[in-house]
Amino acid sequence: NAGVTQTPKFQVLKTGQSMTLQCAQDMNHNSMYWYRQDPGMGLRLIYYSASEGTTDKGEVPNGYNVSRLNKREFSLRLESAAPSQTSVYFCASTFNRLLGYEQYFGPGTRLTVT
Amino acid sequence: KNEVEQSPQNLTAQEGEFITINCSYSVGISALHWLQQHPGGGIVSLFMLSSGKKKHGRLIATINIQEKHSSLHITASHPRDSAVYICAVRIQGAQKLVFGQGTRLTINP
Numbered sequence: 456n457a458g459v460t461q462t463p464k465f466q467v468l469k470t471g472q473s474m475t476l477q478c479a480q481d482m483n484h485n486s487m488y489w490y491r492q493d494p495g496m497g498l499r500l501i502y503y504s505a506s507e508g509t510t511d512k513g514e515v516p517n518g519y520n521v522s523r524l525n526k527r528e529f530s531l532r533l534e535s536a537a538p539s540q541t542s543v544y545f546c547a548s549t550f551n552r553l554l555g556y557e558q559y560f561g562p563g564t565r566l567t568v569t
Numbered sequence: 570k571n572e573v574e575q576s577p578q579n580l581t582a583q584e585g586e587f588i589t590i591n592c593s594y595s596v597g598i599s600a601l602h603w604l605q606q607h608p609g610g611g612i613v614s615l616f617m618l619s620s621g622k623k624k625h626g627r628l629i630a631t632i633n634i635q636e637k638h639s640s641l642h643i644t645a646s647h648p649r650d651s652a653v654y655i656c657a658v659r660i661q662g663a664q665k666l667v668f669g670q671g672t673r674l675t676i677n678p
Binding site: 498556 | 571573602604610611612613614617655657665666667668669670671
């Protein structure tokens with residue numbers, strides 16, 4: 456099993472450009488999450504998907520959209536990138552969020568917006 | 570005040586020392602997670618606990634629900650234990666994890 460995979464690993468964007476971060480898991484997990492990690496701050500939840508077909512906002516959703524394409528895939532889109540979105544983005548998945556199952560993280564995408 | 574506070578923020582020790590990292594939280598929780606983030610950036614789950622104590626190799630995690638406190642211990646520390654250790658809690662009735670800011674641990678040979 457590959458676990459949780461993310462693409463790309465690195466990306467540089469100019470202000471105003473758009474891009475989609477891809478995430479896929481092969482563990483048959485129900486719930487998937489997108490986080491951002493900034494220096495000096497803990498991981499912050501952008502959006503999550505409790506199950507296929509549902510998505511909900513997290514702590515810092517502004518400037519982002521998500522799509523739960525199927526049970527395996529959960530993408531994060533930046534429609535008009537801003538320098539404040541320079542961060543490391545992690546995707547994670549878990550089997551059953553309500554029972555607090557452990558989360559499995561992807562390797563991260565390091566995004567720089569100039 | 571953050572809902573999850575970790576201490577210390579940075580910790581440097583010599584190989585072989587016993588390490589303790591603390592996590593305090595201010596809300597009711599259904600579970601607490603300890604995560605490890607290596608210098609390369611990858612994050613792995615070490616423990617998930619809702620009561621008592623868990624042990625895996627040289628790592629031990631404890632939680633005291635009444636005192637809203639958890640500790641992560643590393644026995645016989647090794648330079649490969651150098652990483653950022655992150656505490657996260659799942660708030661009762663909520664659908665997300667809340668993360669501490671992490672503790673950067675450096676073990677010198």
